[in-house]
Amino acid sequence: MLGETQVVDPRATVKLHKCRLLVTSGPDTGRSMASDKERLRCGAHPGNDLVLVEDRTASRHHFEVQYTERGYLLVDLNSTNGTFLDGRRIERAYLSPGSQIRAGSSVITFAPLDEEVAVEPDREGELCGMVGQSVKMRQVFGLIKRIAPMDVSVIIQGETGTGKELVSSAIHELSGRKKGPMVVLDCGAIPPNLIESELFGHEKGAFTGATSSRPGAFERAQGGTIFLDELGELRLDLQPKLLRVLENREVRRVGGNDVIEVDCRVIAATHRDLVKEIAAGNFREDLYFRLSVIHIQLPPLRQRRDDIPLILKQALAEPEVVEKHGRKRFSAEALGLLMAYAWPGNVRELMNVLSHVLTFSDEGEEILPSHLPPR
Template identity: 50%
Template sequence: MQQALKIIENIQNEFNSEIIPILAHTDDPNNNFHGIVGKSDKINRIFKIIEKVADSDTTILINGETGTGKGLLCKSIHEKSYRKNNPFIKINCGAIPDHLLESELFGHEKGAFTGATNSKPGKFELADGGTVFLDEIGDMSYDLQVKVLRVLEEGEFERVGGCKTLKTNVRIIAATHRNLEEEVKKGNFREDLFYRLYVIPVYIAPLRERKSDIPLLISHFLNENIKAMKGSVIGITKNAMTLLTNYSWPGNVRELKNVVERMVVLSESGIINTSECPMHIQNQGAILEEEENIVFSEEGICLNTAVTEFEKKLITQSLEKTNWVKNRAAKLLHLNRTTLVEKIKRYNLEPLAV
């Protein structure tokens, strides 16, 4: 009875917002490709590329912002290939110190370095016949790139501290959030390795560039969380769906997934409404709504002044959200730190920022 009263209360609070039931068909093959959910033109182009190249040994380079689903895409390529019954091994090149990364990739012999008490095979050896996913390859050192290039071109390598040349038959798929062409120009990434990887380039657009995928993803994650937690959420209001769709999602799909989980766990009524969306999302929606409903006086409005005030407000909110840490605020605003610092000084916010 109490649950029913809360649902009625939600409907009254958002009387002008129809309830969208949670979709039970997000596994529709037209919208879900091996776990990748979407229907936008940008995501459909990726589906078509996967269909053509998955069952080959062609090298693929995936580029996209953090949280866009590069790992999931790589896994789906492996599962659709003839190598699917063989190992799929992922290694994050940016998360392991360089001297350890070499050992992780190529293995080492006993006594090769301090602490090497036993011989150990590397990922290329363990993945023989399967797929190796080199995540964040743009963070790999220049010297180590030479050895990876040799595996790509010749399929051979030596363990650290070893003399015996080993053979491996692996497909390499790489991913990065960096612009590798720019890294090549800066001398941070080998040109020969770049062109060896850049056979089939795949770009995963951020969520803010494919908003039509967001409602599907929300339904998909709602279903996942409800099944896992045996939750009682039965729907989401249209206003809440609109608010979430219009949010910029700087953390992309990863952030969206976490937000949906939080809303399911904390929902009290069974219907997710705007008040149950995280406050930073509500705040961004309020700013946009306020700017969309400007009332003009007879004297009009100075555009430059209005834009300045809006920018100042947005920067202030991003700094408040990140406890006035400039690097994190710059990331939220998709600015580089230098540009943000200049704007903080211009608007006299400097004394508060760190």
């Protein structure tokens, strides 16, 4: 039920997921592994997380355990002899503490090791180019630092202009994937007839104008991070295709037959309340649960007005601004007007106002109320 969804609140705690797989019966009895990875694979191939070395009846890649917001999901990987959960053959099913998984001749016991930990507000008030001394933003910074190394999917929710792309960049830069690419795809800015090609790529001749093959965003993000901005605008008919990519870690280009494996972290952002969109039939519940392993809610600027002077000070100190306009500062009266404004466009609107001020203010150092655009 949607009412049972747990949303990670940056003001309180974050749930750190971890689980253990222990072989309790079969030729590999005693072999185990514990990890906080978003997905764990088990099988005979040495590249698996839990390798069944001695079990000759286990498939190379037998099953996978995926962490989702709803819980731990067991998925059979088209194994030869099937995957059984508590004696019943399954293709996919949610696990419970102590669940018994049979793969080949082996029985593996599942144990969740999740823990709820407090997220302390960051002391610095600055992170990867973002600034904020307000408690709300320092708590967001603390949450980013905590979850960045976890390599799990993240949904960032916030009004337009609150800095969702900056947050996604910070998560990427603080993660183990920082040396890989970060690919940004705005789902709301791409024409509906091109979004599938932009996501998954296309082969030459797949549609009119496809004069050559082109990799999609998931392929280009290989080894790094893909940021799906305004995910709430994604067409409903494309959402199952995106879900399959997330679950199978593979894409098929438009007009192509080959399956291409992809390895990238997925961060999504939206200005919409996706739970309400699910209730309205505009967004798939299963896609939401697959993506919202971690949910970050960004506060609007009107809820952190005390950060406005700091944001402006940082922007005015940028070398290119100083070189072009000299050193500037806001008068107390001008700053008071900015602090009193509601900022429906948030930090983006504030930056637009600053650009206007720098363009039309005179040579003096002080920025006065007369320099501000009408509001």
